[in-house]
Amino acid sequence: xxxxxxxxxxxxxxxxxxxxxxxxxxxxxxxxxxxxxxxxxxxxxxxxxxxxxxxxxxxxxxxxxxxxxxxxxxxxxxxxxxxxxxxxxxxxxxxxxxxxxxxxxxxxxxxxxxxxxxxxxxxxxxxxxxxxxxxxxxxxxxxxxxxxxxxxxxxxxxxxxxxxxxxxxxxxxxxxxxxxxxxxxxxxxxxxxxxxxxxxxxxxxxxxxxxxxxxxxxxxxxxxxxxxxxxxxxxxxxxxxxxxxxxxxxxxxxxxxxxxxxxxxxxxxxxxxxxxxxxxxxxxxxxxxxxxxxxxxxxxxxxxxxxxxxxxxxxxxxxxxxxxxxxxxxxxxxxxxxxxxxxxxxxxxxxxxxxxxxxxxxxxxxxxxxxxxxxxxxxxxxxxxxxxxxxxxxxxxxxxxxxxxxxxxxxxxxxxxxxxxxxxxxxxxxxxxxxxxxxxxxxxxxxxxxxxxxxxxxxxxxxxxxxxxxxxxxxxxxxxxxxxxxxxxxxxxxxxxxxxxx
Numbered sequence: 001x002x003x004x005x006x007x008x009x010x011x012x013x014x015x016x017x018x019x020x021x022x023x024x025x026x027x028x029x030x031x032x033x034x035x036x037x038x039x040x041x042x043x044x045x046x047x048x049x050x051x052x053x054x055x056x057x058x059x060x061x062x063x064x065x066x067x068x069x070x071x072x073x074x075x076x077x078x079x080x081x082x083x084x085x086x087x088x089x090x091x092x093x094x095x096x097x098x099x100x101x102x103x104x105x106x107x108x109x110x111x112x113x114x115x116x117x118x119x120x121x122x123x124x125x126x127x128x129x130x131x132x133x134x135x136x137x138x139x140x141x142x143x144x145x146x147x148x149x150x151x152x153x154x155x156x157x158x159x160x161x162x163x164x165x166x167x168x169x170x171x172x173x174x175x176x177x178x179x180x181x182x183x184x185x186x187x188x189x190x191x192x193x194x195x196x197x198x199x200x201x202x203x204x205x206x207x208x209x210x211x212x213x214x215x216x217x218x219x220x221x222x223x224x225x226x227x228x229x230x231x232x233x234x235x236x237x238x239x240x241x242x243x244x245x246x247x248x249x250x251x252x253x254x255x256x257x258x259x260x261x262x263x264x265x266x267x268x269x270x271x272x273x274x275x276x277x278x279x280x281x282x283x284x285x286x287x288x289x290x291x292x293x294x295x296x297x298x299x300x301x302x303x304x305x306x307x308x309x310x311x312x313x314x315x316x317x318x319x320x321x322x323x324x325x326x327x328x329x330x331x332x333x334x335x336x337x338x339x340x341x342x343x344x345x346x347x348x349x350x351x352x353x354x355x356x357x358x359x360x361x362x363x364x365x366x367x368x369x370x371x372x373x374x375x376x377x378x379x380x381x382x383x384x385x386x387x388x389x390x391x392x393x394x395x396x397x398x399x400x401x402x403x404x405x406x407x408x409x410x411x412x413x414x415x416x417x418x419x420x421x422x423x424x425x426x427x428x429x430x431x432x433x434x435x436x437x438x439x440x441x442x443x444x445x446x447x448x449x450x451x452x453x454x455x456x457x458x459x460x461x462x463x464x465x466x467x468x469x470x471x472x473x474x475x476x477x478x479x480x481x482x483x484x485x486x487x488x489x490x491x492x493x494x495x496x497x498x499x500x501x502x
Contacts, residue, residue, distance in 0.1 A: 004437035005265060005437060006394055007257050007394050008259065009258060009393040010257060010452070015040065015354075015356065018483065019396055024482070025358060026398065026400065028474065036357070036471055036472055036474070037459065039076060039473060040477075041078075042079070042477065043354045045082075047352055047354070048087070050313040051316065051350070052064070053313065054317045063088065063110075063344075064344055065088075065344065066089070066090045069347060070455045071459065072459045075475040075491035076354065077104040078492055079491075079493050081493075089111060089112060090110065092114070102128065107128075112131045112345070113125040114345070115184070116139075122142060131157065131158060133157070133211055134158065137194055140201060141197070141201075148204055154206050156208045157208065158207075158208060158210065159209075159243075164214070165188065166224060182215060208245055211249065211343070214249070217251065219318055222319055227327055227331070230246065230340065231327075233246070244340060245341035246341070248343070248344055250349070252312050253305075256306050256307075256452060257392075263305075271290060271297050281435050288433075304390040306393060312350075315349075320332030348455030353452055354454040355458060358448070359377040359384070361375060361444055373416065373417070374421055375420050375421065377420060377421070378423055380423050380468060381429055383422075387430070387433060395451075396449040397440070397448060398446060398449055414439075415437055415438070419436070458473075472487070472488075475490075
């Protein structure tokens, strides 16, 4: 077999310490079943503090709104609710997320309601004093009607914009879109009509800021959109409106793979495999968006960038420090000079290193491809939806009753390539289409730990097809040289996981 193409995960404390407690993790799976999600609530607070440090460095004010859709956990939401209310809020995108946030300790004034909203969602958001991030002029009309019809107080709103353009384009209008068109938000070209609607509904809503969320990782595009928001806020003030915050959404990213070289080697090898220059690296030659056309690689690799030198708070710092192309000042300086607040909506990056998903190895057998084995796990693709989001990284092997082997050293049989398959009676139930290399061949009873799954991978696509059990979720906390745990729903920031007073 060729040199193993590892994609070993980035693991930092305290998650690294938790992985070192293999007997504890095995005991959790034995007691609570496979699959099992394990969360570290304190880490989400530490991540929020890292974002706040970037704010302080740029002397900015504003709120960090956790994008609740990234994880269904109560423990994470309750831990964030205990943070400084002026600094940390929550972004909810459904009625049930709003109800959950309120039940976990967030007051309405710390809540931002985003995404498409039905009447019930709008009514409760308005009733509790949440800020409504308007998705469209029609949503504004419906919100204003509810406020007037039910005698509610004036609602704070942000106007979400999309369709930002750069003046250096080459199309007929002399402009180009900064990112792909979005089905969310009001196109900038229709901004005047939106301002007129906000003036018309001034008795029901108060415009407190402008918002955007670009579907791109490009720093320059996001900086240009921020600039345009600042200019548009000046236009709003000339009309008597008084916005004072810019909400730049999320998309700050996470680095999943520890070594840049491993990521580069694997992506290069994928192109070679697509061309037939090496054995397939994926189940039945899947190309992750790449294809062979007459000996040339075509298409775009549909994968999340596994290794990112700047992610999360570091990405935000880079964005705020980027020289601005039009107004000539860094975005952070621009916001400071105009006395604007900065709001952000991190999801994935706020729960970075906050958890892992455990699966028991049920069966190991020889696969149809030479040199590869099939490893069937006590979970399915919905339980750890890394593949759904294009995230590739190796699981960590936790041998039953043995020492953890995740550093590439040759163990029983040496490095081996395996296909990880799920517990559904479906050919398509693959935990990942990639051929995964492990330090040795797993055995039934071993556990595989998929790390850093708290952001979108842990429960975003979870289901009960074939009546397979949904993963239980537990919160864990370090206590001296050992760990304590409790069910996710029983975690409160005022108590230790065992239920004793803090």
